[in-house]
Amino acid sequence: MSNEDLHEPRERLADETVTTHQAIVSLMEELQAIDTYRQRADDCDDAQLKAVLVRSMNDEMEHAAMLVEWLRRNVGEFATQLDKFLKCEGSIA
Ligand SMILES: [Fe+2]
Known part of the structure; x- marks a missing residue:
């Protein structure tokens, strides 16, 4: 994991904080991928490729x-x- 993703110096962070950071960053990446695939599927005119993108x-x-x-x-x-x-x-609110 690169330290530039961290907002504070690594040596001042607890191991648990770094591990949680890894999970949060990974979740953000998964959510971004969901958004990307959804938009790409919407924009795709090929039915089979659209199905792959939705999957x-x-x-x-x-x-x-x-x-x-x-x-x-x-x-x-x-x-x-x-x-x-x-x-x-x-x-929900
Ligand atoms: Fe993934």
């Missing part, structure tokens, strides 16, 4: 979900917030 988008959603689960298991406040909002009924 790729769905694969990225699986990866993102796994990372959210990692965060839930390893970052206490994430677990608290996910318990509060996932599958809740009514207004």
Whole structure:
């Protein structure tokens, strides 16, 4: 992992902070990939390629979900917030 992704000097960060950073950056990359594949699929005129792009988008959603689960298991406040909002009924706000 490159240190330029970090906002503070590596030597001042706890190992847990760096590991969580890796998960968060990975989740951001998966979400960006979902957005990219979705837009590319929308713009694609070839039906078979569109289907491949949609499948790729769905694969990225699986990866993102796994990372959210990692965060839930390893970052206490994430677990608290996910318990509060996932599958809740009514207004999210
Ligand atoms: Fe992925």
